[in-house]
Amino acid sequence: MIGLAELGAPIACIGLAVLLLARTRRSRIAGLCYAGVGAALLSASLAPANAAELGAAIGGTIVAGPLLAWLFRREPWLIVYLTLAFVPFRIGFLGHSLLVPLYAVALGAAGLLLWQLVDGDERTRELGIASWPLALYLLWTGLSVGWSVDVHAAAIDMLAFYVPFTIIAVSIARLPWESTRVRILYGELVAMALVFAAVGFYQYETGTIFQNSTLEVGNTYQAIFRVNSVFFDPSIYGRFLVIALIATVVLVVGGLSVRAGIAAAAFAAVVWLGLLISFSQSSFAALLVAVLCASALVWRWKSLIAIGVAVLVLGGVLATSPKLVHGLRHHTIGSLNGLTSGRASLIAVGIRIAEAHPTHGVGLGGFERAYSKRTGRTPKKSASHNTPVTVAAEGGAPGVFIFFWLVLSLLLAAYRRIRHGTYGPLALAAGLALLAIFVHSLAYADFFEDPMTWGVVGLIAVVSPLRVRARARRPVEIADEPVPEMIAR
Numbered sequence: 001m002i003g004l005a006e007l008g009a010p011i012a013c014i015g016l017a018v019l020l021l022a023r024t025r026r027s028r029i030a031g032l033c034y035a036g037v038g039a040a041l042l043s044a045s046l047a048p049a050n051a052a053e054l055g056a057a058i059g060g061t062i063v064a065g066p067l068l069a070w071l072f073r074r075e076p077w078l079i080v081y082l083t084l085a086f087v088p089f090r091i092g093f094l095g096h097s098l099l100v101p102l103y104a105v106a107l108g109a110a111g112l113l114l115w116q117l118v119d120g121d122e123r124t125r126e127l128g129i130a131s132w133p134l135a136l137y138l139l140w141t142g143l144s145v146g147w148s149v150d151v152h153a154a155a156i157d158m159l160a161f162y163v164p165f166t167i168i169a170v171s172i173a174r175l176p177w178e179s180t181r182v183r184i185l186y187g188e189l190v191a192m193a194l195v196f197a198a199v200g201f202y203q204y205e206t207g208t209i210f211q212n213s214t215l216e217v218g219n220t221y222q223a224i225f226r227v228n229s230v231f232f233d234p235s236i237y238g239r240f241l242v243i244a245l246i247a248t249v250v251l252v253v254g255g256l257s258v259r260a261g262i263a264a265a266a267f268a269a270v271v272w273l274g275l276l277i278s279f280s281q282s283s284f285a286a287l288l289v290a291v292l293c294a295s296a297l298v299w300r301w302k303s304l305i306a307i308g309v310a311v312l313v314l315g316g317v318l319a320t321s322p323k324l325v326h327g328l329r330h331h332t333i334g335s336l337n338g339l340t341s342g343r344a345s346l347i348a349v350g351i352r353i354a355e356a357h358p359t360h361g362v363g364l365g366g367f368e369r370a371y372s373k374r375t376g377r378t379p380k381k382s383a384s385h386n387t388p389v390t391v392a393a394e395g396g397a398p399g400v401f402i403f404f405w406l407v408l409s410l411l412l413a414a415y416r417r418i419r420h421g422t423y424g425p426l427a428l429a430a431g432l433a434l435l436a437i438f439v440h441s442l443a444y445a446d447f448f449e450d451p452m453t454w455g456v457v458g459l460i461a462v463v464s465p466l467r468v469r470a471r472a473r474r475p476v477e478i479a480d481e482p483v484p485e486m487i488a489r
Contacts, residue, residue: 004045005155006146009364012038012158013142016166017135023124029117032110035163038142042159046152060104068108069115072171077181079109079171083455084188087240088196088230097232098160102451106164109171116174126173127457128413128464133406134457138162140399141364148363148394149370157365157449165454172458182426186247190267193244196229196237197274203227204277226279235444238283241275242440243433243452246290250429253298282443286436294432297418347386349374354392354400361396387441387448410434414460423463430459 015034022028043057072079086101093100125131141162148154175181203209204227209216211232219225231237248264248271275283353362353370362370367390392400414431417423434456441447 004041005151005158008038008041008045009145009154009158010038010142012042012163013138014038016138016163019170020127020131020135020138020166021125025117025120025122028124029114032114032117035167036110039159039163042155042163045155046159061107064104065107065111068104069111072108072112073115076112076175077178077185079105079112079168080175080185080455080458081188083168083172083451084185084192087451088236090232096156096160099451102168103160103164106167110167113167113171113174123174126170127461130406130409130413130457130461133402133409134166137399137402137406138166140395140402144361144363144395144399145365146363147360149366149373150363150368151365153365153368154363155365161449165448165451168451169454169458169461172455173461175458175462177423177462179422186251189244189247193241193271193274194267196231196240197271200227200229200237200274200277203229224279225277227277229274229278233444234278235280235282235440236446236450238275238278238280239286239437239440239444239450240452241271241278242283242287242290242436245271245275245287246294246432246436247429249291249294250425250432253294254425282440285443286440289439290432290436293435294428297428346371347389350386350389350393354389354396357393357396359396359398361392361394361399364394367393385443385445387438387445390445407434407438410457410460413464416465417463420463426459427463430456430463434460 012035015031015036015038018031019028019035020031022031082105083102086099086105089099089101090097091100092098127134142158145151145154145158204225207219207225209219209228210230212228215226215228215234226234227237228234229237231240245268248268252261252264275287349371350367353367353374370393388400388403391403395403411431411434414427414434417427418431420427434453437447437450437453437456447453
């Protein structure tokens, strides 16, 4: 049955690429259908042994898909609201902890998209300048399943992340602009961040950890107590709070009333404390980079003061951390490994894997097996904890090139609109959020697996220039010929 994955992944990705790039409705409908066929083949390759799971999947597809498509047609912004609401919820399915509620959202969004295309919607290339790099990345990733050293893991990644989240990103990009809806989205983000921070405070006070037994054991033997709130990992929890803080920072620098400014400061203080007890270094780094970039974009040369302060603070941290200085100075993997919770070794081996397979990599999902083959042991963490290194190891040089092309094109699309009177705040917030997620992915390889990434991609497209319309059919040209005299009479 696993051969179905090697067939289904390219079919699904070809369909998604056509959906992203095609200029006619018929081609886009065909692309969406191809993506559905590929997803069905991937599902068959991972067919659950549990009859209840299989029945739930089929029943959900038949019932939830059309119902959600109808709801999304009545209120399109429900797509992004539900996507954000379901970010933390994972359910055991196919032997893995997966984002099942989000797959229902993707199914409804796909139904709505098909409905709109059949109904005559002529919009296309909703993701703007990011359409080509994303389409090429999906194509290359889908083809890499054919030579992956772990086809099962590749099928899970493709079915659980790439196919549904691409549909969600395109569907968000098609949303009609409404300032009121954007404010509601920010309110939802703020409310969720406060709730998650409150859960984190409860965990810190009571010493209770949810979902993650490994973290619970680690807290027993470490000097610090890390919380994960409703998420599986403290770094994922920290990343969510960082995005909420970034959106608030954009509002503050944009100018608020005194009352609104006080409320924003109070919110930031609470969420900052929630972030602090996660002890997520990658989240702190992401927030620092995003805030410095925001200050540079808004205050320009005056931001050099903030950058100078940050450099002094980091210098003080280095000066008071002899182990870190020694590790950086002597480049010893052992010393750096201890300071980075095993990440240095994973990244170093990942670079060697990429060097050994420079043209095509080991295929999607193949990092862990390639790591085990090279080192003779299974890592505690299944990824290199660095997205560019993971992409290089699994996709080779072409994958890395397209990946950076995709990230830069999205950041450029957001940057072009930050001065716009209406779209500017959302463009700035979405661009900084994407930058923060990228920085976070340098220490926690979860760029494409994070639904927040794809949501931000869709929001960047919402504020980008108008979408290209379908190419109009050329009228049939009829040559003007003189009318014969006998007919003229």
